[in-house]
Amino acid sequence: MTDAAAPLDLETAQAPAPDPGSRPPEPPEQGVRHPWGEPPPEGEATRIAEDVLWMRLPLPMRLDHVNVYALRDDDGWTVVDTGFDSRWSRAVWQRLLDGPLAGAPVVRVLATHQHPDHIGLAGWFVAQGAELLTSRTAWLMARMLQLDVQDRPTAEQLDFWRRAGMDAERLAARAAERPWNTADVVHPLPLGYRRVRDGDTLHLGRRDWRVAVGNGHAAEHLTLWSGADDLVIGGDQLLPGISPNLGVYATEPGANPVQEWLDSCARLAARAHHRHLVLPGHKLPFTGLPARLEQLAENHHSALRRLSGVLAQAPRTAVDCFDVLFRRRIGEGEYGLALAEAVAHINALAARGAVRAEGETASGGILWRGEDPVPDGA
Numbered sequence: 001m002t003d004a005a006a007p008l009d010l011e012t013a014q015a016p017a018p019d020p021g022s023r024p025p026e027p028p029e030q031g032v033r034h035p036w037g038e039p040p041p042e043g044e045a046t047r048i049a050e051d052v053l054w055m056r057l058p059l060p061m062r063l064d065h066v067n068v069y070a071l072r073d074d075d076g077w078t079v080v081d082t083g084f085d086s087r088w089s090r091a092v093w094q095r096l097l098d099g100p101l102a103g104a105p106v107v108r109v110l111a112t113h114q115h116p117d118h119i120g121l122a123g124w125f126v127a128q129g130a131e132l133l134t135s136r137t138a139w140l141m142a143r144m145l146q147l148d149v150q151d152r153p154t155a156e157q158l159d160f161w162r163r164a165g166m167d168a169e170r171l172a173a174r175a176a177e178r179p180w181n182t183a184d185v186v187h188p189l190p191l192g193y194r195r196v197r198d199g200d201t202l203h204l205g206r207r208d209w210r211v212a213v214g215n216g217h218a219a220e221h222l223t224l225w226s227g228a229d230d231l232v233i234g235g236d237q238l239l240p241g242i243s244p245n246l247g248v249y250a251t252e253p254g255a256n257p258v259q260e261w262l263d264s265c266a267r268l269a270a271r272a273h274h275r276h277l278v279l280p281g282h283k284l285p286f287t288g289l290p291a292r293l294e295q296l297a298e299n300h301h302s303a304l305r306r307l308s309g310v311l312a313q314a315p316r317t318a319v320d321c322f323d324v325l326f327r328r329r330i331g332e333g334e335y336g337l338a339l340a341e342a343v344a345h346i347n348a349l350a351a352r353g354a355v356r357a358e359g360e361t362a363s364g365g366i367l368w369r370g371e372d373p374v375p376d377g378a
Contacts, residue, residue: 045100057083071205082121112235113218123187135220160250165317165365216261247340311370
C-alpha cells in the first residue's frame, strides 16, 4: 500500500451542530447531531465526559486532522489513536502531556486500526513505557508495512496500477519515484502487544467498554462501546460527514472491502441507539448513530447502482469509473485513494456476478462489462 488510507471526502457535511457545551437531550431519531460545534484547539483538550478527553493532531493532507482521546485511570492515561510520527505531532503531544494530561503517565495506547494517522506514534509511546493494545490484524499489518520500505514501486505494484487503468505517463512517473512508505510517518512498532478481540471487555477510563469489530476500511477495526454512559469510540468505522475510504491495494488485489463494510454496518446497527455519543476518528463527535450507519451503507449501495448501470452500457477500466463514483474531479493528491476505491467497487460487483472482465486496453488496463444493473436497494 503506497497511499495513506485516510477517508476520501465523498459526502457533504451534516446539519449544523448545536451550541458547544454539555451533552444535549436525546436527539430526534431522524438525523445526526453534533453536541460540540468546534474541535479543541491544537494542544488543548475538550472534556467529553468524566475521565474522557478529546484532542486533535494535525495531518499534512486535505483531511488535516485526526481525533485522539485520553481515558484517565488510577495508574495514568490510556491514549486512543496517536496521529503521524512527525516533529509537529510530537510537539503537540508534548503540549498535551504537559497541559491537559497534567503530567500523568501514558500507560496504554489503544490503536483502533492500522492506518498511519491512528498508529503512527504508538511505538513512540511504547518506548516511553506504555503498552500497545490493538487487534491482531492491525498489529500485523502495521508492523509489516512499517518494515517494508521500498525505494521504488515493486513490479507487483506497477502491474496492479496498470491493470486498474492508470495511464502510461503517470505509471512511468510513479515507477521512477520513491513511493510513499508507511515508515515515513510510523514510529518503529514493538515486537509485542496486547491483542484485543471482538466481544472483549476493556476497563479503561474507569468504565467498561465492549469491543465490536468492523471491517472494510481496515481489517479488524476496533470500536468500543461503554455500557455506563452511552459513549462509543468509533475510529474511522463510524464517521460523520465523510465516507471512509474502502480501498483495494496490491497487497490483496482480490479483496472485497465494500461488502465487508456493508456487512459491518448491518452488524453494528444492531447495537446502535440514537442516544449514543460517538467519538469518531475525524470530524466532530455526534449522536444519531442508526441514521448515520444507514447513510454510510446507502452511500455505497448507491455507488454500486450507478456503476453497474454505466458498465452495462459500455466497458471501462476502474480508473475510467472515477466520474461515476466521485462525481467531481480527482486531484493528484487523491488519485491513489480514488484508484483503490474504484477497484473496490468493481470487485464488489464482480463478486455479485454483476460485472465481468472483457478484454484489455492497449496499455494493459482491464475492461469491465456490466451484466445487469444492480437492483435498487441491493
